[in-house]
Amino acid sequence: MAHEIFISTDGTFLSSLRYIDTRLEPFKKSGEVTARITKTGERSVLTVAFDGAARAQTAKERKGDSDTARKIAAVLVDAIADVVITDCKFHFIESSIKLSIEDKICHHAFIRALSSFDRSTDKAIAKSLVHLSENFLLDSFYAFSIDTLKQRWQEVCALANDNACFLVCDGTFRELLRFLISNLESHAPEVHLFNRAGRVEMLANNLKPINVYVNDELPEAAALVSKLIQIAPKRIFLHQEDVAKSPVIDIIQNLFGGCVQVVQN
Numbered sequence: 001m002a003h004e005i006f007i008s009t010d011g012t013f014l015s016s017l018r019y020i021d022t023r024l025e026p027f028k029k030s031g032e033v034t035a036r037i038t039k040t041g042e043r044s045v046l047t048v049a050f051d052g053a054a055r056a057q058t059a060k061e062r063k064g065d066s067d068t069a070r071k072i073a074a075v076l077v078d079a080i081a082d083v084v085i086t087d088c089k090f091h092f093i094e095s096s097i098k099l100s101i102e103d104k105i106c107h108h109a110f111i112r113a114l115s116s117f118d119r120s121t122d123k124a125i126a127k128s129l130v131h132l133s134e135n136f137l138l139d140s141f142y143a144f145s146i147d148t149l150k151q152r153w154q155e156v157c158a159l160a161n162d163n164a165c166f167l168v169c170d171g172t173f174r175e176l177l178r179f180l181i182s183n184l185e186s187h188a189p190e191v192h193l194f195n196r197a198g199r200v201e202m203l204a205n206n207l208k209p210i211n212v213y214v215n216d217e218l219p220e221a222a223a224l225v226s227k228l229i230q231i232a233p234k235r236i237f238l239h240q241e242d243v244a245k246s247p248v249i250d251i252i253q254n255l256f257g258g259c260v261q262v263v264q265n
Contacts, residue, residue, distance in 0.1 A: 003069075005076070008045040009138040012091070015215040016083040016138060017046040023079040024048065024072070032068050048076070073132060080138070081126035086213055086230075088142045089115045089122065089153060096157035099164050101173060105251055108222045110173070112214075112229045113180040114156055120185075125149055174254065181255055184232035191233045192263075193252075195243045200224055221248040228252065236260045 009017060017037055027033035033050045050072055094111045101107035125148055130141075160167065167173050191210060192203045199220065204210050214226040225248065228236065236252065236259055243249060253260045 003050060005048045005132065005134060005136065006045050007048070007076075007080075007136045007138060008040075008043045010043055013083065013087050013138050013142070014044050015217050016087050017044055018216060019083060019213050020076065020079040021046055023075055027068075027072060027075075033072060048072075076132060077127055077130045080130050080136075080141075081123050082213060083138070084126040084130075084142070084146060084149065085119050085122040086115070087215060088146065089149070090215075091142070092150060092153050093157055096154065096161075098161050100168060105222050105225060105248070106174070106177065106255075108218075109225050109229060109251075109255060110177050110180070112226045113177060113184065114160070116184050116230055116232070117156070117180075118152075122149060122152070125152075178255055178257060181229060181232065182257070184229065186232045186234050188231045188233045190235040190237060191228070191231060192237045192239060193243055193249075194239045195246075200243060200246060200248065202227060221251070224248055225251060225255070228256065234259060238262045 007017060007020060021035050021037060024033050024035050027050070028035060033048060035046060035048045037044060037046050039045075050069065051066065090111055093114050097111070097114075099107070099110075101110065126146070129145055129148065167176060188204065188210070190205050192205065192207065194201050194203065202210050202224065210227070210231065212227045212230050214223055214230065216223075218226060236256055238249060238260065241264075
């Protein structure tokens with residue numbers, strides 16, 4: 001039996017809907033799922049349609065659910081959990097921290113570094129809180145259903161706010177940011193940065209694109225720094241002289257220090 005799930009937001013997490021949509025690509029290519037994002041008044045809605053009852057709360061089997069329906073439900077729960085520990089956590093920390101940092105990219109990098117700590121625990125909690133329904137309101141879920149996570153995040157915000165004056169002192173902020181980045185869990189041994197058609201492109205060691213989710217509405221420089229922080233690679237290779245001269249590369253070299261290497265091609 002055909003079934004539809006509607007995941008919506010008032011606009012705060014529109015980028016999140018696009019990310020959830022991309023996670024469904026394998027099912028869309030096989031024809032098992034159709035998905036589209038539409039606008040209804042002030043709300044954006046991702047409509048996911050497929051066969052079978054996919055209102056399973058987790059990937060656990062439910063009587064009458066098809067294997068495909070369970071897989072789709074599991075992907076949706078996992079994608080929403082990713083959104084929670086990426087966009088929702090970033091939004092919460094950004095709105096809770098009271099630091100005056102003029103450099104917008106470094107300010108964003110600081111929030112992203114704080115957001116990237118203990119992601120595995122955050123994601124496990126987030127997945128336990130996601131209960132799919134026919135109408136899943138992402139912004140309401142953020143506002144009312146993740147108090148357990150918000151309490152964890154608030155502790156970090158309180159620590160930063162209590163030390164705000166010290167943190168914005170000359171040199172102290174950059175030093176702290178470098179410390180935070182250097183202590184993140186690494187998710188890749190290395191990444192390679194190339195200049196492709198005037199844009200800095202990030203590739204894995206097999207020279208294939210690296211898929212890491214950040215808000216797709218970010219400026220290019222902030223998005224690149226955000227992706228590097230989330231991946232926290234052990235080594236960053238800069239290819240081509242023009243990449244090494246890019247302004248954002250100066251920031252990357254400053255924040256990631258000794259793990260950055262310039263490759264003369």
